[in-house]
Amino acid sequence: MSTETLTDFRAESLTVAFKHWQNLAVGTILMAFSAYLTISAKSFITATATQLQGWAMLVIAGYAFASALYLGLSTLSAHSTLEQTLPGVIDHFRGFIVASIFYAIGYFLLNIETSALPTSQALSQALSLVIGGAFFLVAAVIAIASAFTPRNK
Numbered sequence: 001m002s003t004e005t006l007t008d009f010r011a012e013s014l015t016v017a018f019k020h021w022q023n024l025a026v027g028t029i030l031m032a033f034s035a036y037l038t039i040s041a042k043s044f045i046t047a048t049a050t051q052l053q054g055w056a057m058l059v060i061a062g063y064a065f066a067s068a069l070y071l072g073l074s075t076l077s078a079h080s081t082l083e084q085t086l087p088g089v090i091d092h093f094r095g096f097i098v099a100s101i102f103y104a105i106g107y108f109l110l111n112i113e114t115s116a117l118p119t120s121q122a123l124s125q126a127l128s129l130v131i132g133g134a135f136f137l138v139a140a141v142i143a144i145a146s147a148f149t150p151r152n153k
Contacts, residue, residue: 020075022082027071030064037061038107045112055104062103066096066143073147092146099142106135 018024038061044054067089074085089096109132117125 020081020085023071023075023080023085026082026086027068030068030071034061034064034068037064041107042112045108058104058107059097059100061107062100062139063096065103066092066099066139066146069140069143070096070147073144077148088146092149095142095146099139102135102139102142106132106137106139108132110136 037057041054041057041061044050044057046054070088070092071082071085074080074088109128111132114125114128114132117128119125
């Protein structure tokens with residue numbers, strides 16, 4: 001494959017992605033909402049009285065994360081407008097719930113559990129990071145796979 005062909009392919013992908021900028025805008029808002037909930041959930045989870053609320057916040061943040069990835073990537077897969085893509089957030093509800101649970105567990109292991117372990121337990125910290133990263137990656141893969149799966153109409 002020549003360099004000129006690769007350049008054309010990249011330019012075509014960017015043109016298609018930004019043609020449906022509304023999907024990217026809504027995905028950006030959902031990603032920001034997910035980040036806000038994720039950051040806020042840490043203080044809820046570490047307090048005994050509000051642990052359930054913290055976990056609920058992480059699951060909702062995970063759903064927003066999966067939805068944001070779905071909306072952003074759907075511009076490349078289906079070349080759909082926002083009106084055609086937005087119902088897919090509901091159509092993939094079961095998959096996104098699974099992704100959001102993986103997201104919550106992954107975030108907990110990556111950021112909360114690892115920082116709570118003493119530095120003398122380096123192996124436990126490393127395992128927490130690896131397992132948490134795997135959970136987080138599975139959440140992202142579910143959302144990405146949903147973007148390339150045809151919607152049920």
